[in-house]
Amino acid sequence: MINTSIEMERAALILKLLGDKTRLTMMKLIENHACCVCEFVEIFKMSQPSISQHLRKLKDLGLVEEERNSQWTFYSVDKSSEYYPFIKTILDQLPNQDEKIRELEENGTRIECC
Template sequence: MNVSTVEIEKAASILKLLGDKTRLTMVMLLNNHDCCVCEFVEIFKMSQPAISQHLRKLKDAGVVRETRRGQWIIYSLNQDSDFYSLVQSVLGHLPSQDYLLEELKEQGLRISCE
């Protein structure tokens, strides 16, 4: 396989990951905010293992990264990824999802995992 074929394969893999509504929404939120698994559990009304599975797929692909802050693991968009510009391009065509975090804040559930 030549280099361009490998790049197409990787790009297709990233786009496939973003084809899932939950993961796409997570990436949209992480574009402007760092988030903890517990916040995603509240936003998506999904179990912690299900959220962690989505995040693991995104992390394995290099789309997101995790940082440990004490007992908390905080997720953010990986700006060093080879596919960061591709992800940014996709996100640029979508409406902001920040209202989900605002709703969480209004409910007193926006967590500051410090």
């Protein structure tokens, strides 16, 4: 059996980051939909620097990955992260956030990465 446990200190840090409603919602959104900063600005009605700060914290911990596509950078959950099994159990308990993506599409503010 593979040992999938993580250090207590790392678990506490991840839980602290995910204790923020905005970051938790971001993680649920990008679990199945890559999003760029401008989409998060629209969804959360927050400034670009605030959104970037949230994403930086998640990226620094290795929870999200970024993919550049011309002028856009798209963020998604890093499912190859050693911490993914830990956060997946949390994300699985959360309500689906697809309606936020549908709203972007309906408003014409969804950016397709492909």
